[in-house]
Amino acid sequence: MDFFKYQGTGNDFILIDDRAETFPVSQERIARLCHRRFGIGADGLILLRNHPEYDFQMVYFNADGAEGSMCGNGGRCIVRFAHDLGLFEAETRFLAVDGEHQASVNDAEVLLKMNEIAGIDQQADYAFLNTGSPHYVKVVEDVESMDVVAEGRPVRYDSRFAPGGTNANFMQPIGANALFVRTYERGVEDETYSCGTGVTASALVAHRQLGMSSPVSIQTLGGNLRVSFVTTADGGFSDLYLIGPAVRVFTGSVAV
Numbered sequence: 001m002d003f004f005k006y007q008g009t010g011n012d013f014i015l016i017d018d019r020a021e022t023f024p025v026s027q028e029r030i031a032r033l034c035h036r037r038f039g040i041g042a043d044g045l046i047l048l049r050n051h052p053e054y055d056f057q058m059v060y061f062n063a064d065g066a067e068g069s070m071c072g073n074g075g076r077c078i079v080r081f082a083h084d085l086g087l088f089e090a091e092t093r094f095l096a097v098d099g100e101h102q103a104s105v106n107d108a109e110v111l112l113k114m115n116e117i118a119g120i121d122q123q124a125d126y127a128f129l130n131t132g133s134p135h136y137v138k139v140v141e142d143v144e145s146m147d148v149v150a151e152g153r154p155v156r157y158d159s160r161f162a163p164g165g166t167n168a169n170f171m172q173p174i175g176a177n178a179l180f181v182r183t184y185e186r187g188v189e190d191e192t193y194s195c196g197t198g199v200t201a202s203a204l205v206a207h208r209q210l211g212m213s214s215p216v217s218i219q220t221l222g223g224n225l226r227v228s229f230v231t232t233a234d235g236g237f238s239d240l241y242l243i244g245p246a247v248r249v250f251t252g253s254v255a256v
């Protein structure tokens with residue numbers, strides 16, 4: 001089977017052109033393909049399929065092989081993949097697990113429109129919201145030196161977020177409208193270099209909690225992203241865009 005490897009700020013994915021719907025989906029197989037010792041290695045695997053009403057459909061699996069909720073960096077990578085396949089020229093509409101997404105590409109970046117957010121559950125020492133995937137967001141003083149796995153894993157399995165659990169983001173303001181964000185990802189069960197839905201959640205919490213305005217620039221371990229948004233009268237967010245690079249790394253062939 002031919003595969004394509006893409007990364008968006010270091011969040012890396014196996015992309016498969018499954019327009020013929022021949023990929024043999026199984027949790028064990030996908031987990032093996034994503035394994036960094038026994039497989040290709042990736043934070044997730046994404047199938048690109050045809051859809052009668054859209055340019056394409058995105059079917060996303062976490063590295064543990066289970067079908068996941070929305071993946072922002074994966075969404076940007078599949079847009080670049082669809083563009084590389086010649087499925088659209090500059091702008092596209094595609095279907096993902098959380099509904100329709102619009103996106104556009106230029107040489108350097110992919111701009112992915114995220115779904116509107118109704119509001120943020122703000123607690124005393126953290127915030128929780130769903131940006132296509134569930135995210136816990138906490139402001140910390142020294143994000144660079146903290147142990148994200150040691151602090152994030154208990155949050156990921158905390159009973160407050162049961163039964164699905166949550167991703168855990170730790171953010172530090174590094175400028176007037178700038179953050180450094182690190183994320184423990186559910187389904188990878190480790191820190192990843194970047195999480196698109198996680199930085200989207202962090203930018204909105206930074207607006208609400210720290211007074212940051214759109215666009216918020218975000219540094220991650222794997223590179224830089226921007227999140228732009230408009231606030232709505234009822235306390236939500238619309239016109240939400242996740243913006244940053246998404247590139248093909250290599251292609252190959254693997255036995256399934």
Ligand SMILES: N[C@@H](CCC[C@H](N)C(=O)O)C(=O)O
Pocket residue numbers: 011062068069070071072073074133134167185186187188194195196197198
């Ligand atoms: N890496 C993703 C998030 C993927 C989903 C997450 N692992 C979950 O299960 O909630 C992103 O870029 O948004």
